[in-house]
C-alpha cells in the first residue's frame with residue numbers, strides 16, 4: 479500500500495469588511511491525477527514522516543516553505559481499489575508558509591477562493607471531504623474505486639466518512 483500526503487495552504491485576501499478565503503491548489507502536470515487539481519503532496523520516501531513528506535512535496539512541487547510544526551492534521555483517507563487498500567493519505571492544512579508559489583515540472587499552483595474550488599476538475603472523492611476540511615473540520619474517510627489500475631482511470635463507487643474524530647497530531 480502506498481502512503482502519501484496532501485497539503486492545503488490557506489490565506490485570507492480582500493479587505494477586512496470583505497475578506498476572501500483562498501486555498502492553494504495545484505494543477506498536476508505528471509503522474510497520478512495528471513491534469514487534475516489537487517493539493518500539493520505525494521508519496522512518502524523511506525524514513526520520512528508524513529509531516530516531513532508534506533513539507534518536502536510542497537517545496538518540490540510549488541516552492542513554498544512550511545514549518546512542519548505549523549501543519550495541522552486534517553484528515554486520514556483510505557483509497558481502496560477493487561477491495562484492496564491502494565493508498566493511505568494524510569491530509570494537512572496550514573496558514574503559515576513563506577515564499578511565492580511557482581510552477582515546476584510537477585505542478586502549476588493557483589490560489590483559488592474556497593467557495594470556488596473546481597471539484598469538476600478534481601478526483602471525484604474530493605467533493606465529499608475537501609469542503610469540510612477547508613471549513614476547519616477533520617475527516618476520516620474510506621473511498622472505494624473499481625476497475626483495475628491505474629487508480630485515476632478506475633470508477634469511484636462509494637465512500638464512508640467520519641467527521642471530527644481525534645487525529646494523532648504529535649508526529650504525523
Ligand SMILES: COc1nc(N)nc2c1ncn2[C@H]1C[C@H](O)[C@@H](COP(=O)(O)OP(=O)(O)OP(=O)(O)O)O1
Nearest residue numbers: 482483484509510511519520521557565601603604
Ligand atoms: C483516489 O483519490 C485521490 N484523491 C485525492 N484528492 N488525491 C489523491 C487520490 N489518490 C491519490 N491522491 C494523491 C496522493 C498524492 O498526493 C498524489 C499522488 O502523488 P504521486 O503519485 O504523483 O506522488 P509523487 O511522490 O509526487 O510522485 P513522483 O515524484 O514519483 O512523480 O495524489
